[in-house]
Amino acid sequence: MMLFPNEQQQLIESSALTWLRKEYGFEQRVRSVQDPHGCVPRVWEQFAEMGWLGLPLPEAAGGFGAGPLATGLLMRAFGRHLVVEPFAACILYAARLIADAGRPDQCEEWLPGIIEGRMRAALAHDEAAVRDPHEARATRARRIAGGWELEGRKVLAVGAPGAELLIVSASLEGSEEGSQCGREQLSFEHRLFVLHPALPGLSVHACATADGGRAADLVLDKVRVGPEALLGEDVDARAALAAVQAEAVVAQCWEAVGAMQAAFEQTADYVRQRQQFGQPLSKFQVVAHRLAEMAVQCEEALAACKLAALRIERGEPELPTLASMTRSKVGRAANFVGKEAVQLHGAMGVSEELAIASTFRKLQAFAQLGGSTASHSRAFGRSMLASGAWRASRTLPPGTGSDAAHKQEPYA
Amino acid sequence: MNLLLEPTDAAFREEVRAFLREQLKPEVVRGQRLTTAMYPEPEISGPWQRALQARGWLVPLWPAEWGGTGWTPVQRFIFETECALAGAPLVHPMGVRLVGPVLLKFGTDEQKRHYLPRILSGEDYWCQGFSEPGAGSDLASLKLRAVPSGDDYVLNGSKIWTTHAHHANRMFALVRTSTEGRKQEGISFLLIDMESPGITVRPIATIGGDHDVNEVFFDNVRVPRANLVGEENRGWDCAKYLLEFERGAGIFSPRLRSQLKRVGDAIEALRARGLHPDAALETRFGEVAADLDAFEMLELETLGRLQPGQNPGPVSSILKLRASRTKQAIGELGVEALGLEGLRWQDAARAAESDDDALLATVMPEYLNSRAFTIFGGAAEVQLGIIAKTTVGV
Numbered sequence: 001m002m003l004f005p006n007e008q009q010q011l012i013e014s015s016a017l018t019w020l021r022k023e024y025g026f027e028q029r030v031r032s033v034q035d036p037h038g039c040v041p042r043v044w045e046q047f048a049e050m051g052w053l054g055l056p057l058p059e060a061a062g063g064f065g066a067g068p069l070a071t072g073l074l075m076r077a078f079g080r081h082l083v084v085e086p087f088a089a090c091i092l093y094a095a096r097l098i099a100d101a102g103r104p105d106q107c108e109e110w111l112p113g114i115i116e117g118r119m120r121a122a123l124a125h126d127e128a129a130v131r132d133p134h135e136a137r138a139t140r141a142r143r144i145a146g147g148w149e150l151e152g153r154k155v156l157a158v159g160a161p162g163a164e165l166l167i168v169s170a171s172l173e174g175s176e177e178g179s180q181c182g183r184e185q186l187s188f189e190h191r192l193f194v195l196h197p198a199l200p201g202l203s204v205h206a207c208a209t210a211d212g213g214r215a216a217d218l219v220l221d222k223v224r225v226g227p228e229a230l231l232g233e234d235v236d237a238r239a240a241l242a243a244v245q246a247e248a249v250v251a252q253c254w255e256a257v258g259a260m261q262a263a264f265e266q267t268a269d270y271v272r273q274r275q276q277f278g279q280p281l282s283k284f285q286v287v288a289h290r291l292a293e294m295a296v297q298c299e300e301a302l303a304a305c306k307l308a309a310l311r312i313e314r315g316e317p318e319l320p321t322l323a324s325m326t327r328s329k330v331g332r333a334a335n336f337v338g339k340e341a342v343q344l345h346g347a348m349g350v351s352e353e354l355a356i357a358s359t360f361r362k363l364q365a366f367a368q369l370g371g372s373t374a375s376h377s378r379a380f381g382r383s384m385l386a387s388g389a390w391r392a393s394r395t396l397p398p399g400t401g402s403d404a405a406h407k408q409e410p411y412a
Numbered sequence: 413m414n415l416l417l418e419p420t421d422a423a424f425r426e427e428v429r430a431f432l433r434e435q436l437k438p439e440v441v442r443g444q445r446l447t448t449a450m451y452p453e454p455e456i457s458g459p460w461q462r463a464l465q466a467r468g469w470l471v472p473l474w475p476a477e478w479g480g481t482g483w484t485p486v487q488r489f490i491f492e493t494e495c496a497l498a499g500a501p502l503v504h505p506m507g508v509r510l511v512g513p514v515l516l517k518f519g520t521d522e523q524k525r526h527y528l529p530r531i532l533s534g535e536d537y538w539c540q541g542f543s544e545p546g547a548g549s550d551l552a553s554l555k556l557r558a559v560p561s562g563d564d565y566v567l568n569g570s571k572i573w574t575t576h577a578h579h580a581n582r583m584f585a586l587v588r589t590s591t592e593g594r595k596q597e598g599i600s601f602l603l604i605d606m607e608s609p610g611i612t613v614r615p616i617a618t619i620g621g622d623h624d625v626n627e628v629f630f631d632n633v634r635v636p637r638a639n640l641v642g643e644e645n646r647g648w649d650c651a652k653y654l655l656e657f658e659r660g661a662g663i664f665s666p667r668l669r670s671q672l673k674r675v676g677d678a679i680e681a682l683r684a685r686g687l688h689p690d691a692a693l694e695t696r697f698g699e700v701a702a703d704l705d706a707f708e709m710l711e712l713e714t715l716g717r718l719q720p721g722q723n724p725g726p727v728s729s730i731l732k733l734r735a736s737r738t739k740q741a742i743g744e745l746g747v748e749a750l751g752l753e754g755l756r757w758q759d760a761a762r763a764a765e766s767d768d769d770a771l772l773a774t775v776m777p778e779y780l781n782s783r784a785f786t787i788f789g790g791a792a793e794v795q796l797g798i799i800a801k802t803t804v805g806v
Contacts, residue, residue, distance in 0.1 A: 001417060001418065003713050004413060272806060283806075289796040289797070292799035296733060299710060300703075303713065313414065329705070329706045332699070378695040381689075381695055381696070381698025381701065388676075390676070391676065394708055397415060399422075
């Protein structure tokens, strides 16, 4: 058991922090927020030069094949500096989907350009009428002679403005036949399609997001594509999508922890300096205790992220469950830390004079993405109650053979 | 960084499991499972303590010459996890975890030779005489007077919240031997025979209906001066060292998981009666289980960074705070699951009907008793003050 990051992991984090401190200060961030795509080309090129765009992508495609811990450490650095560029959307969702679900020729065609920063891909999965990221999409894919016809609407596809490739999820028409049960029991299949934004019938409406980034709503009006647009083979894409989503959610939790830690440190500095009633605010016990609570929440949220990353690296089979555990813990902690940080800054906390308001919006954007905190808590609770997996240690690896039997209460 | 077991640790785990299969008796597991008080009764913890002592695993943290095992922190974590998840009772900590380490550090050779073997064998059952009616979080303001008289001290005053004083034959106590100077500088650490004339133990009923704690009165009680540990008026050093162990050496997460198992069993028992978890309960279960997962990782990581024998220091305040609050959250989840059934109070006839009924009867008392966990051993507010000072720097 090794409870420290290894040298390579430490190096990834320290070089990211050094670069961000030097190259991604307040003024650069303003330029990124003002960029029409929320992605300054020169910054994205430097991300490529630093090796970050290929970090979680397979070595065969020119990436580094790094695991969730290294990715998490990079994301924590991005969170600390409130990076606007759509790294998670374009790399952890879209590029990972191409790498995991794509055919070899598709990986060869697109991944090198993505890793080198010459092109970006974004995932358009969310829809206005579906809360659960795993439920059936209303967007339909219909088989037609010579390919597919796509019909539907997507909302808030982060990173889509300016992306060269849009990955669109759709329910396979006819796949949900015969099922009259409740929504959760519906059987259905998903397919993923890689579209060029200029396709006839496809319209892209860009908008800004609360955290300073950019997203787009998509309308697909009888968009016709050939068979080559299908990502991967003609099979259900739900499992591939769920695995990529789960790992990305964990990485976004790391990012949130970075923002939380920054908010906590800025707040501690602020209350040490700010004088009221003739003494620093930090001398008031009520303020000191709130800071202590924030510190504790940051520690626990980070521990949840580490547990998730290390369990994935250990070969966790139940990725969505693990993602929900992490999202439940970090979602609640981020909510607490964000609110306390603003409150303890007083009026400065709700102004744009300091970074704390931007940090709060970053954490709030995190809470809006990929299902609510409560829905993840419920998903985790349901899964745990059904499997009983919570009855064994969640850090120590499960035993094999006789060990597994041992867990079934041999003493009762 | 990884969460993989080294072959030696995996083998160690097998050794622990084999020992548990052989030595942990069903009646002891059942006794622990139905315990709602803070510590199991001596007839439950005693046999288990003797089994551990026979195997040489009772006092992992003591020096090797006195029975220490030299385990790495990860091995201690494995051991505590396996014991708790198998349903082993908590060893009564007053002797092996609290006064033992104080004697090892501050005791005379004679004191060590006399007391340590009796702690290990279980012949002595200790209680802790620290809190007084006027000295809780502000422990150093304690007043129980110890006045020298010949070869003895004469004690007058009282101690309160004394856990298992009604079972104990020994007490280690902080007493006031001087009223000069700073209040911390007039305190001494004394070993007291509970059979001494002039000691009265009065039970205190607590919120969950258990008899855990007592008030202990001292009326001209004579205690030999040879029972002083360390120097006179330097007892605060012993107290600080002991509190470090009380807060720092415990491994909480396995016990919390075993508590959650009991709540999970209650949920299953209710399900078997047709009362299924609703969305609200699933959500709460998810929150509490996620809290526990995160806490377990935090605790393991904190321990894993220690050298053998080293204490975690101020981060132990974070662990203590979160362990006590998680304990309460698990208890609260239990009573939430119980719903109306939680109204039933000390219905012994009903509890005797089946194992499930016996289990369900523990849920409310355990929750009520859990309220004490953010109060004793340094209240949550005291821990927050320490965290603010040491890790936040305000």
